[in-house]
Amino acid sequence: MNAGKGAARVGRPRGPVQRPVGITLSGGFRLLLDGQEVELPGGAQRLVALLALRGRTGRSSLAGTLWPETDENRALARLRTAMWRVNLAVPSLMTGVGGCVDLSAHVEVDVREQIDCAMKVLHGTGVVMGSWATYVPAGDLLPDWEDEWLIDDRERLRQLRLHVLEDIAGQLCEQGRFGLAIDTALTVLRADDLRESAHRTLLRVHLAEGNLSEARRAYRVCVELFERELGVRPTSATSDLLMTAREASPDPMAHRVIAQ
Numbered sequence: 001m002n003a004g005k006g007a008a009r010v011g012r013p014r015g016p017v018q019r020p021v022g023i024t025l026s027g028g029f030r031l032l033l034d035g036q037e038v039e040l041p042g043g044a045q046r047l048v049a050l051l052a053l054r055g056r057t058g059r060s061s062l063a064g065t066l067w068p069e070t071d072e073n074r075a076l077a078r079l080r081t082a083m084w085r086v087n088l089a090v091p092s093l094m095t096g097v098g099g100c101v102d103l104s105a106h107v108e109v110d111v112r113e114q115i116d117c118a119m120k121v122l123h124g125t126g127v128v129m130g131s132w133a134t135y136v137p138a139g140d141l142l143p144d145w146e147d148e149w150l151i152d153d154r155e156r157l158r159q160l161r162l163h164v165l166e167d168i169a170g171q172l173c174e175q176g177r178f179g180l181a182i183d184t185a186l187t188v189l190r191a192d193d194l195r196e197s198a199h200r201t202l203l204r205v206h207l208a209e210g211n212l213s214e215a216r217r218a219y220r221v222c223v224e225l226f227e228r229e230l231g232v233r234p235t236s237a238t239s240d241l242l243m244t245a246r247e248a249s250p251d252p253m254a255h256r257v258i259a260q
Contacts, residue, residue, distance in 0.1 A: 021090060023052045023109045027139025033090050043067075043078060044085045048093070049142060052109045053153050056102035065149050111141065111157065118160045121167055162188050162195065169201050178209040193225060196234055203241045215242060 024030040029045050031038045040048065046066055051057060063075035070078070083094045083101065095102050103109075141154045165188045172181035182205050188198040199222040206215035219242055222234050233239075 021093060021107045023048060023107060025049055025052060025111045025142055029142060038089050040089055041085060044082045047082045048086060051103045056100050058100050062101060118164045121164045162191060166198060166201050173205045173208050178205055181205045194229060196238055200238050200241060207245050
């Protein structure tokens with residue numbers, strides 16, 4: 001009899017079972033509970049997004065950031081309403097500790113995962129180049145929102161993404177996977193065609209593959225674009241790549257191609 005009671009106690013779950021919650025911010029806001037999308041009003045969405053991006057934050061700071069046009073008391077009242085609506089839709093998603101608010105620890109946020117993967121790429125650890133596309137965001141951060149507090153977060157993720165893609169292009173080039181390296185470099189240039197480091201990445205890949213004419217063509221595109229849009233020429237860090245290739249090449253015809 002006692003053994004039976006003991007067995008029952010062992011099999012009894014302790015505390016409520018946490019249901020999987022996912023938050024997507026790239027390409028647009030989505031809140032998923034057990035894989036099903038949960039609808040939230042605008043103010044509640046922004047509260048969830050802000051905490052997903054910045055983590056534990058003081059109530060006064062949250063209220064002032066989300067509702068800067070209202071006085072502090074009204075902003076704090078809106079914050080309490082938004083928290084209530086969030087926890088009504090997804091119980092215990094919001095946690096309050098003292099004067100701070102945070103998301104529950106078990107919540108999965110796509111942007112946090114992207115940042116973690118980006119850091120792995122930039123530090124050269126734990127990344128399989130064949131699946132490089134999974135390590136960059138699928139879209140811009142909340143592109144339909146015009147909130148000023150998003151400006152810094154958007155720029156941070158944009159810069160991370162571009163640096164990651166440039167780094168991956170360089171690694172693919174070192175592995176001799178020139179087609180993928182060129183495609184990755186061009187992806188960066190499609191996102192920001194005035195990014196000189198991306199032009200240099202593309203030049204390096206063409207030169208590593210031995211395509212001097214392609215390197216020259218890419219350099220001329222860079223020069224014409226910079227002169228037209230910025231009124232300047234590329235820096236010596238870019239032009240020197242061609243000069244170095246010229247000096248290293250034993251082929252006099254290659255010298256003529258690069259010099260033109």
